[in-house]
Amino acid sequence: MKIIHISDLHIGLKLINRDLLEDQREILAQFIEKAKEKQPDVVVIAGDIYDKAIPSAEAVSVFDEFVEKIIKALPATKLMFISGNHDSAQRIDCFRNVLQRQNIYMIGNPPKFENEHIAKVVLEDEFGKVNFYLLPFVKPSMVKEIIGKDENDRNFSYDETIKRLLERENIDQNQRNIFVSHQFYLPVGKSTEDVERMDSEICSVGNIDEVSAKYLEIFDYAALGHIHKPMKVGSEFFRYCGTPFPYSVSEAGQEKGAIFVDIKDKKSDNRNDYITTEVIPLESKRKVRKIKGELLEILKYPSEDYVSITLTDEDILNLTDVQDRLKTAFPNLLEIIRENIRHANYNIQQKKIKKDNPYELCLEFLGDKADEKEKEIIQEIINSIQGEI
Template identity: 35%
Template sequence: MKFLHLGDLHLGKSLGEFDLIEDQKYILNQVLDIIDNNSVDAVLIAGDVYDKSIPSEAATRLLDYFLNHLAAKHVKVFMISGNHDSDDRLNYGSTLFESNQIYISAVYNGQLDKHVIMDGEEKFNIYLLPFVKASQVKHFYPEAGIETYEDAVKTIIDNSEIDENENNILVAHQFVAGKGEDPECGGSEGAGTQNVGLVEKIGYDIFDKFDYVALGHIHSPQKVGREEVRYSGSPLKYSLSEVNNDKSVPIVNIEKKEVTVDSISLKPMRNMRHIIGKIEDLLNKENVTAQEDFIYATLKNEEIINDAMGIFQQIYPNTVKIDYDNSHTREIEQVDISQIAQNRSFTELISDFYSLMYKCDISDEEMEMMRMAAREAGVIDETN
């Protein structure tokens, strides 16, 4: 039986001011073509279906479009919620969906959700584990001594009847690591998960009862520990940290517990690129390519370019962000901010920062504008 593994769709996401719905529809249509060309039997969607817990109307329409096309192809769907999803919203209509072989597990209810499908005489058990926190599982197993996410997931698996002689597939959305190494992170999930230390980290070996583990949560496609424990990665680049990722989808073939995985490349409607150099070089006609791509630009110019974004968007209309890498920014990076801020007023800090950046003193008018912005943001009060 052939499975296509997806995760981290983040439907409804934007890059800065740019809506990605058309880019997401484009890539989902590509996935539909891959399903046709590879005679896929079922699709595994490993969470973060939506980008926000309250998805936009456009995002819900796009999911409806994708699921309807899968149902029309008689392709089975097994989908779970991720940490970005609203359990209740993703679960809405799940009973009705099952009549079209679309199975959704969005809320953990104390047991591992299981679905059995047959391919001739061969049996496949699909287990669905939506994103869970240790506190959620502790509610159902108060005597289990659950402290970490690994404790929680291990408890769930240990309390499930899994016949290791059968074909067992798990769909999960957690931070899973190999022995002595973390997965290569990309996107918003990376930094947030790394900062929690060992609490959220789950060792891949607790999934040894499963022939294939379809993971979501990390945006970079990769195996974890063994070939059969795998992040599909997000289908599109969603942050600058993913700019060098080659996006793909795994096609998983399982026959009599033998698993093979083939990755098929995805080509976006608009790529994301990070270009670095002086503005006059980057926008030279000889160097300009693929003008519709999403652009992050790092300028090497020593002086600040007035309206750099406006200038860039005349050539690259989908420029997302511009920053600088020059002697001033490198000098700032070497400064110990905590020491600078100690026992110093807002005015002193802003004056020093301005002088460091522009090599001149800030004017009274500019300082008043900074103080006004700081008051509105709650950084200082009226008496400061």
């Protein structure tokens, strides 16, 4: 069975107030052309279809156009989408049963009641059944009715929540099982500091959302979303494909793409014997780049790319003149930074706050007045707010 796995489309996202809808439309059209070459049985989107829970009409139109075109290009292909932490689970769940009749499986909500389970789609090929388990983004509070609470009557951790949800499923490991999930899975033996997170991601305070990747071992392949940089989670077969387009300056220079997975007959426990993976590169016309140098040298190489420019000039420069000249040469200029700390930065939109971690900002404001209990409360409040964004 052939599968193409993408995630984190974030349709409607703005890059330092730059509208990316046309770039997103172009990269999705490119994805369809690449998918036509592979003729997959299934296309998976592992969460964060939109950038906001209530997307703009324009963002919805871009996704609607994408689905319409991929159905036309690949009429026999099944489509499987789950919601991410940026999506509205209720909106993704709209018309869920109707869409399934058209081979479109859009799963917004995780199981919430005792009689509900992780959404399972069973397909067959010449080698037998392939079971797809589709688990949207989960917060412990969303599933407390079916997994309970801890001995202190508090919600379980994210790690324990995913563990308990998977334990409820009767997974036949003699068959081929694919897991689609949108969480922060941490490779076994690694710390959160070992995982590079991008500026475009929402990170929980204290990394309370981490889940051990050991729970993925019961699956043959895990198509993951949430992390914006392509990453293998301790295995070639448990993967984050990353975003299809750079959504922050921190992603400048990253190779973006989708993942093609081909699963043959499961004749052994060694995944290498029956699964192959391949990165399908996606290259946007306008790239996100960092440029560093003196003003006159930089102006020699104008570009339509989205650029963050760091000026190394020692001389004092006229702010208005610098902005006008750079905007002319680089119409999609994102920001101007002076490397010499004696001079102010020239951010095109607004002055950048270096310490953008809200938890650290709160502690800095409070100084030594906050005790451990108060710090814990601050963490919970910030994580709660971020969970609603």
